[in-house]
Amino acid sequence: MSSCLSPSEIITLTTDFGTSDLYVGVMKGVILNINPRAQIVDITHAIPPQDLNAAAFLIDSAYRYFPPGTVHVVVVDPGVGSERHPIACQTETAFFVCPDNGILTRILRDASHTSAVTIENPDYCLPRISNTFHGRDIFAPVAAHLSRGVPIEDLGTPVATPVRLPIPTPHVTEEAITGHVIWIDHFGNLITNISHELLKSIEGQNGFVIQVGGVAINRLNHSYAESAVGEVLAIIGSFGRLEISINQGNAALTLGVKRNDSITIRPA
Amino acid sequence: MSSCLSPSEIITLTTDFGTSDLYVGVMKGVILNINPRAQIVDITHAIPPQDLNAAAFLIDSAYRYFPPGTVHVVVVDPGVGSERHPIACQTETAFFVCPDNGILTRILRDASHTSAVTIENPDYCLPRISNTFHGRDIFAPVAAHLSRGVPIEDLGTPVATPVRLPIPTPHVTEEAITGHVIWIDHFGNLITNISHELLKSIEGQNGFVIQVGGVAINRLNHSYAESAVGEVLAIIGSFGRLEISINQGNAALTLGVKRNDSITIRPA
Amino acid sequence: MSSCLSPSEIITLTTDFGTSDLYVGVMKGVILNINPRAQIVDITHAIPPQDLNAAAFLIDSAYRYFPPGTVHVVVVDPGVGSERHPIACQTETAFFVCPDNGILTRILRDASHTSAVTIENPDYCLPRISNTFHGRDIFAPVAAHLSRGVPIEDLGTPVATPVRLPIPTPHVTEEAITGHVIWIDHFGNLITNISHELLKSIEGQNGFVIQVGGVAINRLNHSYAESAVGEVLAIIGSFGRLEISINQGNAALTLGVKRNDSITIRPA
Numbered sequence: 151m152s153s154c155l156s157p158s159e160i161i162t163l164t165t166d167f168g169t170s171d172l173y174v175g176v177m178k179g180v181i182l183n184i185n186p187r188a189q190i191v192d193i194t195h196a197i198p199p200q201d202l203n204a205a206a207f208l209i210d211s212a213y214r215y216f217p218p219g220t221v222h223v224v225v226v227d228p229g230v231g232s233e234r235h236p237i238a239c240q241t242e243t244a245f246f247v248c249p250d251n252g253i254l255t256r257i258l259r260d261a262s263h264t265s266a267v268t269i270e271n272p273d274y275c276l277p278r279i280s281n282t283f284h285g286r287d288i289f290a291p292v293a294a295h296l297s298r299g300v301p302i303e304d305l306g307t308p309v310a311t312p313v314r315l316p317i318p319t320p321h322v323t324e325e326a327i328t329g330h331v332i333w334i335d336h337f338g339n340l341i342t343n344i345s346h347e348l349l350k351s352i353e354g355q356n357g358f359v360i361q362v363g364g365v366a367i368n369r370l371n372h373s374y375a376e377s378a379v380g381e382v383l384a385i386i387g388s389f390g391r392l393e394i395s396i397n398q399g400n401a402a403l404t405l406g407v408k409r410n411d412s413i414t415i416r417p418a
Numbered sequence: 419m420s421s422c423l424s425p426s427e428i429i430t431l432t433t434d435f436g437t438s439d440l441y442v443g444v445m446k447g448v449i450l451n452i453n454p455r456a457q458i459v460d461i462t463h464a465i466p467p468q469d470l471n472a473a474a475f476l477i478d479s480a481y482r483y484f485p486p487g488t489v490h491v492v493v494v495d496p497g498v499g500s501e502r503h504p505i506a507c508q509t510e511t512a513f514f515v516c517p518d519n520g521i522l523t524r525i526l527r528d529a530s531h532t533s534a535v536t537i538e539n540p541d542y543c544l545p546r547i548s549n550t551f552h553g554r555d556i557f558a559p560v561a562a563h564l565s566r567g568v569p570i571e572d573l574g575t576p577v578a579t580p581v582r583l584p585i586p587t588p589h590v591t592e593e594a595i596t597g598h599v600i601w602i603d604h605f606g607n608l609i610t611n612i613s614h615e616l617l618k619s620i621e622g623q624n625g626f627v628i629q630v631g632g633v634a635i636n637r638l639n640h641s642y643a644e645s646a647v648g649e650v651l652a653i654i655g656s657f658g659r660l661e662i663s664i665n666q667g668n669a670a671l672t673l674g675v676k677r678n679d680s681i682t683i684r685p686a
Numbered sequence: 687m688s689s690c691l692s693p694s695e696i697i698t699l700t701t702d703f704g705t706s707d708l709y710v711g712v713m714k715g716v717i718l719n720i721n722p723r724a725q726i727v728d729i730t731h732a733i734p735p736q737d738l739n740a741a742a743f744l745i746d747s748a749y750r751y752f753p754p755g756t757v758h759v760v761v762v763d764p765g766v767g768s769e770r771h772p773i774a775c776q777t778e779t780a781f782f783v784c785p786d787n788g789i790l791t792r793i794l795r796d797a798s799h800t801s802a803v804t805i806e807n808p809d810y811c812l813p814r815i816s817n818t819f820h821g822r823d824i825f826a827p828v829a830a831h832l833s834r835g836v837p838i839e840d841l842g843t844p845v846a847t848p849v850r851l852p853i854p855t856p857h858v859t860e861e862a863i864t865g866h867v868i869w870i871d872h873f874g875n876l877i878t879n880i881s882h883e884l885l886k887s888i889e890g891q892n893g894f895v896i897q898v899g900g901v902a903i904n905r906l907n908h909s910y911a912e913s914a915v916g917e918v919l920a921i922i923g924s925f926g927r928l929e930i931s932i933n934q935g936n937a938a939l940t941l942g943v944k945r946n947d948s949i950t951i952r953p954a
Binding site: 158160162164169189191192193194195196208211212213215216217220333335336337372373374375376385386387388393397398400 | 764817
């Protein structure tokens with residue numbers, strides 16, 4: 151059922167493990183034991199602990215930039231050791247290995263021809279499986295085996311409907327669009343769930359007014375540097391979404407805005 | 419004298435250097451200059467500065483998961499530039515390159531057939547050796563040469579007894595086991611020096627009572643999710659040790675427990 | 687025009703992106719899509735946001751330790767999307783890809799036979815170029831193409847004079863040298879712009895007195911361990927510069943010294 155996607159021997163890791171412990175290093179050791187030729191790339195290990203929505207957003211935004219056949223390991227796993235299942239999933243362009251807890255929600259929404267299995271075959275896991283670290287015992291070894299060409303069908307039985315999370319979508323009326331800040335990056339940029347297309351749809355004769363964190367913005371920058379240093383600005387960011395920034399500053403800190411806070415746009 | 423362990427061309431790095439400077443990157447440059455085929459894996463660079471006990475614990479827990487013949491570089495080195503010696507050590511399964519300051523204590527305790535040498539041969543170091551950065555000048559180049567098959571005997575003269583640190587072991591009586599928190603991970607889990615076997619040995623008719631940070635716990639979880647969100651729990655962690663956690667919370671912060679704090683278990 | 691430097695297939699990354707987002711991982715995906723054999727090494731992603739002087743200092747100190755032909759990507763880019771140009775530069779030993787904003791100031795000052803071009807050829811960039819993330823859209827793909835042997839002449843037209851920043855140099859009189867703290871590392875060591883040679887030039891009959899952060903130091907250590915734990919000391923650090931440290935302590939925190947603060951040396 152799955153298409154004949156060839157693995158690339160690139161394996162990415164996205165977790166909430168941080169980098170101060172041995173957890174990530176140990177996962178890499180397990181992978182290299184099984185596939186010494188694997189190229190392992192960290193996407194991030196700074197997902198806020200147990201934050202499935204953040205993980206779902208980041209892996210969906212990142213995976214498209216990797217070569218076809220890359221195996222993406224995503225471990226944010228508050229249910230580790232409980233009845234939630236470990237799964238492997240294959241789309242037309244990539245493999246994913248993760249707990250079945252909604253992490254793949256955005257990817258499954260957009261990808262066609264996906265197949266997923268519950269990981270059940272102990273041949274592809276470590277001999278002893280702990281109840282607290284499936285990243286090491288299940289996800290890393292399964293990813294390494296996938297990167298060597300093991301078909302996902304060999305891992306276990308098909309899952310018809312992997313768990314999905316509700317994805318926050320903007321509320322749209324004729325008078326206003328109300329979206330949300332879905333990520334705040336290292337620079338303090340506020341990344342929203344409002345696409346460039348949606349923003350353009352609400353423009354009035356005099357453009358629009360964006361309201362967020364107590365300020366109003368009525369134009370869209372082409373670059374940060376168009377605004378004075380320290381000025382709040384709106385820009386279409388690198389993933390096609392409306393972002394609120396401060397030129398050479400930190401918008402989140404300055405405006406006191408947090409993830410999930412709302413942002414409203416009205417025609418002007 | 420050393421067995422014929424073949425190097426794997428994988429080199430791991432464990433340091434207290436952090437990742438905000440150029441130190442780790444420069445070590446990788448030095449390694450790749452000598453062995454362009456080396457695969458370099460960061461275990462962690464977040465050992466608390468000068469904390470030899472933490473380094474000894476982490477490398478001992480991590481190295482077993484890497485392929486045989488991996489070269490592990492461990493640099494926590496308050497005595498850099500003084501009379502402490504740089505050493506290379508070989509066990510049946512791995513190579514280690516580090517200062518002779520006790521970092522290998524746990525590994526040497528458990529490994530059989532180890533051999534160690536003082537690094538003296540300038541052919542395997544950088545031409546100029548600073549007094550503050552032997553990670554770059556000695557440990558990285560030696561590791562790279564080992565990964566290419568240089569035998570440790572060529573590095574210098576044998577060391578009969580590398581420096582060892584006292585390892586904190588639990589105090590055990592018939593009435594109680596008193597152990598310690600030996601590591602606090604990124605999630606705030608308290609990792610103790612009490613093994614699953616030791617815990618079982620003190621069970622009374624009604625099990626046991628664990629006391630730590632002002633709370634008492636009288637059962638062992640199979641998974642985090644067995645407890646309500648926010649509840650303090652005890653579980654056997656991924657390295658076979660008793661750990662104290664909070665389901666989807668941070669036990670260290672909530673309980674105010676620090677590394678080296680004690681934990682007591684009594685039969686119930 | 688450029689010499690026949692062969693690329694090493696090693697690509698380093700130095701940015702102010704942090705590691706909590708997907709930015710660095712996505713750059714690596716873009717590189718591996720173009721050159722699956724590339725070895726990617728992080729130098730650091732913890733340059734303070736928009737701090738060109740810090741980036742210029744770190745890349746200059748680090749790049750010499752990498753194999754000849756390494757491609758160094760340096761992205762600290764407050765002008766992204768504005769009229770500043772993306773450039774590629776080749777010295778006798780290395781390639782650099784970065785915005786033309788002064789990041790290469792120190793390297794261009796010291797290197798001979800450099801050539802630089804403005805990156806204009808869309809064949810070596812991603813098809814769609816955002817206004818906020820040239821690391822992904824321009825610098826990563828260009829670096830990957832350079833690592834595969836594309837000559838820099840193919841990227842665009844020559845730049846005669848890349849932008850240069852003023853480099854802070856010590857003020858020297860017969861009575862005193864006044865230098866600056868140009869970097870504070872993870873351990874709190876104060877790295878100055880005073881070379882060992884300059885320090886020696888001001889020695890009087892009784893040596894010298896270093897004044898920084900309210901303390902006076904009148905000797906140079908050979909190692910940290912020569913001083914008592916907690917003692918402030920002066921030492922020639924691993925890059926040949928005068929550094930102020932505290933044995934097993936944090937000089938920056940203890941002395942309240944910040945980057946760019948001055949340090950004065952007088953003969954004694």
